[in-house]
Amino acid sequence: MNKSSIYNTLILLPFYWLFSGMLLMSGGDKPMVAMVIISIITTLCCYGFSTIKVNIKQDKFLWVILAVTAYTIFSYYYHGYSSRGLRAILCAALFLSFFPRHLFSLRYLSVMMAIGSLCSVFFAFYYGQYLSLSRSAWPINAIPQATISASIGLIALSLSITSDKHRTISIFTFVMCTIAILLSQTRGLWLGYFAITGVIFIIKFKDLLAHKKVTLIAIAIVALCGFTLKPVIESRVNTTIDEVNKIAHGDLDTSFGLRLQMWQLTPQLIEGHIIFGQGSEHYKRFNSLYKQGDVSKALKHFNPAHYHNQYIDKLIKDGVIGLFLLIALLVTPLLSISDKTRVTRYMLSSLVLLYAIAGLTDVPFNHAQTLLLYLLLICTLQTTTQNKESYE
Template identity: 25%
Template sequence: MVSFVFNGGGLWSTLLVALKRRRFNVDRPMVALTVAIYAYCGAIILASIVNNSIVTDAAQLVPLITFLFFPFSYSAWSISQKPTLARIIILSSMAACFGALLLTGIQYYWLGMERVEGGAGNPIVFATVVCLSVMVCMAGALSGIERNRGLLVCAALAGTIAILYSGSRIMWLAMLIAGIAVLLIHRRKLRSRNARRLLLVSGAVGLAIAALGFQIILERAEFLRSDWEALIAHGDHNTALGFRVAMWQIGLDAFREMPFFGHGVRASGALIKQGFLDQFGMDKGFSHFHNGFLTALVEAGIVGALALASIFAVAARNAARVLRMSVDPIERFGATMIVIVVITYLTGGMVGILVGHDILDSVLMIFLVSGTYLASGRTLPTMDEPTPPAASTVVG
């Protein structure tokens, strides 16, 4: 549903810009990010051309459209008032956290699912999106944009429970790192008595949640210990950790074969299946290497991996510049959104999907579009409104 809404909106935004019913917003941070995103798309297409598979890869190249919509969605969203957009983002994240808790209760206690996965069909993907929502609620409460801090804290705690029941250990780590980053960004706000009280209450409730989910944490930790022991002591790759280690070894071997432009976007599945048979005598198949940058290295070589890394590097640089120079709460909130999405995606992408999943791609673009606009974008009038005069033309 998220993918449908964003891509549909992106298509409509592209038509509006093409028909000159919306102005094309050319902000320097947006342009830099667009260059990085389009370079990644170009690297993926180039890999298919080099491997003479552009026709057979056509279906796998279609999801790149989500990335190509970035500058057009940005331009269409630029007519919105920044305070209104920021509040919409915060309130939507709050609703997402409460919705995630509802789905957790249904799936875990009613349907008896061992790991909740929301509507994503994948616990890690579900936990990734909820982690972003939790961090936005946390940033919204600390920024002062939304007055109802208590409700935001409750929403953040509801989302935290959902992430806990997803059993996604890497998202537990991502939530910890992103949470520390949000606190550091808003450290000056924590000096007030109300903020300290809010933080203490949140910490106490967080400890209660950890105690409530102690059994889940213990079970997941035991699984990891057992997988590690089986891999190290017995060379057993028939575990979740063993599968990942095997895929990383297969991926590195495949990268060495074609280091510059890769094997093409369709190659991962076949390489993994053949690698498991040849190297481990196992009949296993996966669609990606459970490491976002390794997948990019195999599919598009060094060119593709560097282009993918540049998206997050440029986004982080844009955010750092705003956080260093601006005191405006809206701009700092937008920059915080970028920091949150960069940390969450890079952490989760080390052992899972970084890009290439429909909802993850759409949510990444949503955060980059809205975060960049709030942090450093200029608000554009609609085509039937006069363009505001430049500062240099204003007299007196």
């Protein structure tokens, strides 16, 4: 390995960790700090400050990240903010400001995603099936774990139908991620993932017919895995039907019923704090509503750390400013998507849509792992895949 390869490896350390350790260990965002520091120091040694000048000048999504970072720091000191969330956004902002985007290639992305898919399916199988632990006992929460699997799976699917060069490894990654998602038993992610997958298949139906053999093999493998995991899928479907029946009869003390109760409290929780939100003070307001009889005993016992809806949670904790910045994170990557290559359009739109849908029942931008994955992938994909030659 020559000196240049060593330097490039050190610069890319955060990505290596993002697709490996972050998917396997609780608190994987903490080692990411060291990875980012090493990457930035190496970048400065190799490129000086030229990369940060170019990135800040050309990357509008980076501007949004820096704005979110500034508001997060303000919120942390003004009314409290998760230290883990602050650490994640700071890591992303600093790394992406210095990162030389030309190092992020299609071949590198394909290999990293394949490794990530194997880590995801191993994690879900080991804790969910081999150890038979409930999802709440997993070292990494099952929902963000499934969100990461879905993100990698959709990007792999996008690559497999728009690039001939790495189709085999992309299909393998897609299949592995689909298995991991099914094992996670996260109904909200199932809906978003398979809906987006279906849309992509419909749009690219003619192209898929040109690769009948590969397409049929991928579908057969996924169907076989689905049949093998039939008991897991049936259990979640039956639970969902049972919850719907209970809600229809006025019983809101179910998983989804508790979510409905939380969402109904939004007007009372944001009262008087519409601009900047409540921050960590939302706990006091929640307890006050319980004493007034506006919160049920079941919901109080649940004691939510967040409100299982990214948009509502952001409004309650960070006000309309925080909600505006959240929407900017979702919308900005799509503003100039028509100017991007075909593969970039598919990858960016599928990833943004997945997070937008996931945000309806969870808070993907609150979890360090899913936040880092979104910011790092969106930022690098939209700036390194514009030139097809450099990407391949």
